[in-house]
Amino acid sequence: MNNRSRTTIADVARQAGVSTATVSRVINKMGNVTPDTIARVQSAISALEYVPHTGARVLASNRTHTLGLVTPTISDLFFIDLLRGIEQAVYENDYTLLVYATHERPLDDTGPTLPLGRHNTDGLIVFTNSVDDERLRKLHRGGFPMVLLHRSPPAGTTLPCVTFENKNGARQMVEHLIACGHRRIAFLAGPAGNEDACWREQGYREALAAHHLPVDPLLIGQGGFNEGVAMTTVTLWLRDNVAIDAIFAADDESARGALRASREVGRRVPDDIAVVGFDDALLSQYLTPPLTTIRAPIELAGRTAVAQLIRLIQTGQAEALTLLPTELVIRQSCGWQNRSLKTSRVTHDQPLEDNS
Amino acid sequence: MNNRSRTTIADVARQAGVSTATVSRVINKMGNVTPDTIARVQSAISALEYVPHTGARVLASNRTHTLGLVTPTISDLFFIDLLRGIEQAVYENDYTLLVYATHERPLDDTGPTLPLGRHNTDGLIVFTNSVDDERLRKLHRGGFPMVLLHRSPPAGTTLPCVTFENKNGARQMVEHLIACGHRRIAFLAGPAGNEDACWREQGYREALAAHHLPVDPLLIGQGGFNEGVAMTTVTLWLRDNVAIDAIFAADDESARGALRASREVGRRVPDDIAVVGFDDALLSQYLTPPLTTIRAPIELAGRTAVAQLIRLIQTGQAEALTLLPTELVIRQSCGWQNRSLKTSRVTHDQPLEDNS
DNA sequence: CTGTTAGCGCGTTCAG
DNA sequence: CTGAACGCGCTAACAG
Numbered sequence: 001m002n003n004r005s006r007t008t009i010a011d012v013a014r015q016a017g018v019s020t021a022t023v024s025r026v027i028n029k030m031g032n033v034t035p036d037t038i039a040r041v042q043s044a045i046s047a048l049e050y051v052p053h054t055g056a057r058v059l060a061s062n063r064t065h066t067l068g069l070v071t072p073t074i075s076d077l078f079f080i081d082l083l084r085g086i087e088q089a090v091y092e093n094d095y096t097l098l099v100y101a102t103h104e105r106p107l108d109d110t111g112p113t114l115p116l117g118r119h120n121t122d123g124l125i126v127f128t129n130s131v132d133d134e135r136l137r138k139l140h141r142g143g144f145p146m147v148l149l150h151r152s153p154p155a156g157t158t159l160p161c162v163t164f165e166n167k168n169g170a171r172q173m174v175e176h177l178i179a180c181g182h183r184r185i186a187f188l189a190g191p192a193g194n195e196d197a198c199w200r201e202q203g204y205r206e207a208l209a210a211h212h213l214p215v216d217p218l219l220i221g222q223g224g225f226n227e228g229v230a231m232t233t234v235t236l237w238l239r240d241n242v243a244i245d246a247i248f249a250a251d252d253e254s255a256r257g258a259l260r261a262s263r264e265v266g267r268r269v270p271d272d273i274a275v276v277g278f279d280d281a282l283l284s285q286y287l288t289p290p291l292t293t294i295r296a297p298i299e300l301a302g303r304t305a306v307a308q309l310i311r312l313i314q315t316g317q318a319e320a321l322t323l324l325p326t327e328l329v330i331r332q333s334c335g336w337q338n339r340s341l342k343t344s345r346v347t348h349d350q351p352l353e354d355n356s
Numbered sequence: 357m358n359n360r361s362r363t364t365i366a367d368v369a370r371q372a373g374v375s376t377a378t379v380s381r382v383i384n385k386m387g388n389v390t391p392d393t394i395a396r397v398q399s400a401i402s403a404l405e406y407v408p409h410t411g412a413r414v415l416a417s418n419r420t421h422t423l424g425l426v427t428p429t430i431s432d433l434f435f436i437d438l439l440r441g442i443e444q445a446v447y448e449n450d451y452t453l454l455v456y457a458t459h460e461r462p463l464d465d466t467g468p469t470l471p472l473g474r475h476n477t478d479g480l481i482v483f484t485n486s487v488d489d490e491r492l493r494k495l496h497r498g499g500f501p502m503v504l505l506h507r508s509p510p511a512g513t514t515l516p517c518v519t520f521e522n523k524n525g526a527r528q529m530v531e532h533l534i535a536c537g538h539r540r541i542a543f544l545a546g547p548a549g550n551e552d553a554c555w556r557e558q559g560y561r562e563a564l565a566a567h568h569l570p571v572d573p574l575l576i577g578q579g580g581f582n583e584g585v586a587m588t589t590v591t592l593w594l595r596d597n598v599a600i601d602a603i604f605a606a607d608d609e610s611a612r613g614a615l616r617a618s619r620e621v622g623r624r625v626p627d628d629i630a631v632v633g634f635d636d637a638l639l640s641q642y643l644t645p646p647l648t649t650i651r652a653p654i655e656l657a658g659r660t661a662v663a664q665l666i667r668l669i670q671t672g673q674a675e676a677l678t679l680l681p682t683e684l685v686i687r688q689s690c691g692w693q694n695r696s697l698k699t700s701r702v703t704h705d706q707p708l709e710d711n712s
Numbered sequence: 713c714t715g716t717t718a719g720c721g722c723g724t725t726c727a728g
Numbered sequence: 729c730t731g732a733a734c735g736c737g738c739t740a741a742c743a744g
Binding site for chain 4: 006008009010020021023024025027028030052053055056057058059060061062
């Protein structure tokens, strides 16, 4: 009925004068095959333009050679870099990538089944909170390989995690602000449930404590990883004349809000007030003034997640926690006055790059 | 050997007291099944948390229910919007999405075989020049469903295309510049092979002709869809004191280059010279001054491509050419002085949005 | 080193 | 309206 003229492994076998098993061995580089036979088979393959049927080999081998990516959103700027890292690593390892975005639809436990699972992938990369804890636990109990990106494992599981050194980065940033001479340093916190945000606040607090600076609750406000939210908070601060030397926003988007709010209230950045962020998003070097921030290696995070997942699939083992190092990027919004700095992991942009 | 505790269709059949054939009918909503039987089967399915094995059904049905996206790059800003449109449309139609980026490795005809094909997808969305003409022709001859995004079909094929109304958009922009009072309008062309760029230049020429303005070859330079290239061209123009009222860049990235070059040479935008772009990229509203541009509905392009591809797969028919309408977005870089404008398809940003 | 053969899980005839 | 039986294309034992 459906003989869609596909050339199958049998055609190749016939053409090469061997059995299908041998062809299979050549394709999968398994077992010992005479170089001579290999050559015959390969020339038959290319002569016939044979491509193995994925469905059939999945069925027979019980492995899809496909990795799935589940993400809450596809729209954020950093997603580009994340996806690039993941995609490259996936194909370098001869896997295939399936992508699914939940688009932040609240996936209650009983909600629609995840379109990605062991029926079509060998394992999943789960980004932040795209999959709820219960589902994660269930899959994990079933022994399904998964790696978590930017979220910790649900209680009771031991899923491998990949994320940034958020706390260290935040500490480094606050210390830089202190070195700039700032003392009253405000913090724009991220969304309540966000783990990156949480660790960054932790770092902020520790840095202040380490320098015997008080943590003033009035100086901690909502940034929500969101421009609008940050604007509101900062506008209120400044209208109320709260004494602030510098604002450390938990991410670059809220830093953008802080920048705009400051300008609209008539404060100059960095002369009247410093504003810094975290992430080094794509936009950040183009802001006015160019934003001092912590560069987070998001592409590397993607690559690392893939590497861990493949290791997990193939060996059953993976690093429980991978913390990726961050880097302080000094531009102009922090009020740093061209003093020399001896710290490692610090980048100054080339002049050409940041005077847009 | 490998009885990995998967629950199969047989388990469901047993639990529901029917045959596997009936379960299959229920799952695929085929044939006539008693409502009562349907209910029994479905409760068995959910009780056992049964999920059909993709490989098996692909093998049996010869359809993957998967769509592939091939793109030269994953890093451009507009790719976010494109991917969002594609991804949403794919899942709304109960398909699955496989993503592959060539990363602009020059794929010669004999190069590595495309990892996406009829062995793992039902059809492909091919973005710009990610797949060479020869391969495209071969796949097309084999009757493999494909839709082209932002490129025309290779000679000899009739592959459906989806792209923007580039020419119209460019005409509208040039006419706006003329309405602003500009006469000496320069054009920053895109890369040689790029079809969008080509049509935009066409529109530029036609608009000038329609207004009896001369097309001065000196005013057409390379922009290359690239900031650096555009900077070089514009810097030379301005240093040579070429008389220019306005620069129409073929895309927003080259417009950014024009903006920077103008500033560095000491011209004020828009007072001394106007600069406009095409695309309405993410950055454009944040530039100084906010960029007047043509908004291109990239997300819609993605959705449309998916719709066409699915139609092609299911019915064998599709629109040969879909041209998506563009929209003039007037901000501040064009020198428009708050005159009222009666044209349709024109957007003025809300004040809040563009005074960053 | 290579061939033979038995499924993998499911969709789809064809009888009943 | 339902069930039995076959085969999709391939891999993985097991022989030889």
